[in-house]
Amino acid sequence: MNLGKKIGWGIIGCGNIANKFASDLALIDDAELVAVASRSMDRASEFAQQHNSEKAYDSYDELFSDANVDVVYIATPHNSHAELSIKAMEHGKHVLCEKPLALNKNEALAMIETSKRTNRFFMEGLWTRFNPSLIAIKERIDNGEIGEVEYIHADFSFVLTSTINSRTLALSLGGGALLDIGIYPTFLAYLFLGIPKKIIAKSIFHKETKCDIETSMHFKYENAKADLYCSFTSDSSKKQALIRGTKGDIFINSRWHVPPSFMLVKNSKKKTFELPPLGLGFSHEILECHNCLRANKIESEFWSHQNSLDLISILDTVREQVDLKYPQEK
Ligand SMILES: NC(=O)c1ccc[n+]([C@@H]2O[C@H](COP(=O)([O-])OP(=O)(O)OC[C@H]3O[C@@H](n4cnc5c(N)ncnc54)[C@H](OP(=O)(O)O)[C@@H]3O)[C@@H](O)[C@H]2O)c1
Numbered sequence: 001m002n003l004g005k006k007i008g009w010g011i012i013g014c015g016n017i018a019n020k021f022a023s024d025l026a027l028i029d030d031a032e033l034v035a036v037a038s039r040s041m042d043r044a045s046e047f048a049q050q051h052n053s054e055k056a057y058d059s060y061d062e063l064f065s066d067a068n069v070d071v072v073y074i075a076t077p078h079n080s081h082a083e084l085s086i087k088a089m090e091h092g093k094h095v096l097c098e099k100p101l102a103l104n105k106n107e108a109l110a111m112i113e114t115s116k117r118t119n120r121f122f123m124e125g126l127w128t129r130f131n132p133s134l135i136a137i138k139e140r141i142d143n144g145e146i147g148e149v150e151y152i153h154a155d156f157s158f159v160l161t162s163t164i165n166s167r168t169l170a171l172s173l174g175g176g177a178l179l180d181i182g183i184y185p186t187f188l189a190y191l192f193l194g195i196p197k198k199i200i201a202k203s204i205f206h207k208e209t210k211c212d213i214e215t216s217m218h219f220k221y222e223n224a225k226a227d228l229y230c231s232f233t234s235d236s237s238k239k240q241a242l243i244r245g246t247k248g249d250i251f252i253n254s255r256w257h258v259p260p261s262f263m264l265v266k267n268s269k270k271k272t273f274e275l276p277p278l279g280l281g282f283s284h285e286i287l288e289c290h291n292c293l294r295a296n297k298i299e300s301e302f303w304s305h306q307n308s309l310d311l312i313s314i315l316d317t318v319r320e321q322v323d324l325k326y327p328q329e330k
Pocket residue numbers: 012013014015016017018037038039040043044075076077078080098099100125127167173179180
């Protein structure tokens with residue numbers, strides 16, 4: 001696929017996150033929203049008008065067949081990520097797929113296999129990884145600034161106001177706190193400590209839909225540990241994460257999954273680094289997609305296929321611990 005001066009984006013699923021993503025896409029000079037697709041023509045047309053998309057389709061398949069679309073952003077519920085990513089790549093499109101990459105490791109493996117076979121770029125939209133603060137924190141930690149990381153504390157919780165018919169609570173759509181928001185604390189522990197040696201986890205489930213509405217996780221490593229939590233029933237007031245090293249601490253400031261800044265505490269001194277994201281924060285993953293596409297890469301070095309596979313495998317292990325299965329897995 002020859003890329004033009006502008007990279008042509010297609011968006012499927014005109015919901016909440018697609019709207020936010022599209023507003024950031026408009027900030028990128030060499031990005032152009034060329035098509036959007038929804039299950040409903042009304043929604044597609046409204047979204048297209050709002051975000052200046054040339055085309056609006058009432059079928060995802062039509063968007064996959066649009067020759068002007070270079071890369072598809074998949075913003076549908078988790079249960080459809082694998083099927084739609086694979087379909088898009090089979091149609092020759094590059095893909096940025098929202099987190100979680102898939103419902104489980106097996107689905108993720110099939111997606112990655114398709115990327116390799118079709119030679120299409122494929123990345124999970126784990127936007128936090130590309131946030132300027134996270135990039136700077138990773139660099140500092142890799143350079144030994146806070147010594148060896150020995151403890152991580154991170155949570156993501158808020159009081160969900162949606163009804164039980166919503167995507168977030170529908171088990172068949174991959175609903176529940178773990179895959180929706182628990183993925184972020186899990187990601188943080190994975191980024192700085194890798195795959196845990198042992199996981200202890202406990203969930204509380206929604207009485208009617210049976211999805212997890214609260215999950216607590218304790219990850220054990222050789223010389224470190226992480227306490228992680230996600231919930232739809234309580235609000236973590238600080239929305240800050242802590243990375244404790246043998247020589248200092250880093251506090252990732254609120255909201256830590258899309259932080260504007262972080263604080264380094266070392267030798268009794270505090271220093272704050274302000275690195276606000278561009279737009280809402282999706283711009284950084286978009287830029288990474290462009291860099292990879294222009295360099296003919298099929299995966300990012302910052303958030304590789306293996307990284308996504310490791311993350312979903314950890315989440316699979318957490319689900320085994322709490323005995324949580326999606327209907328598709330039964
Ligand atoms: N990176 C982030 O910060 C972030 C934040 C929120 C969500 N997400 C991820 O983005 C994905 C979408 O989340 P969202 O909050 O945008 O959800 P949402 O508001 O419910 O939108 C999802 C869209 O998917 C389409 N869809 C296709 N099949 C569907 C089905 N069976 N049920 C419901 N909708 C269906 C619908 O669009 P059409 O009817 O127009 O086709 C719907 O509007 C999730 O995987 C989530 O994890 C990421």
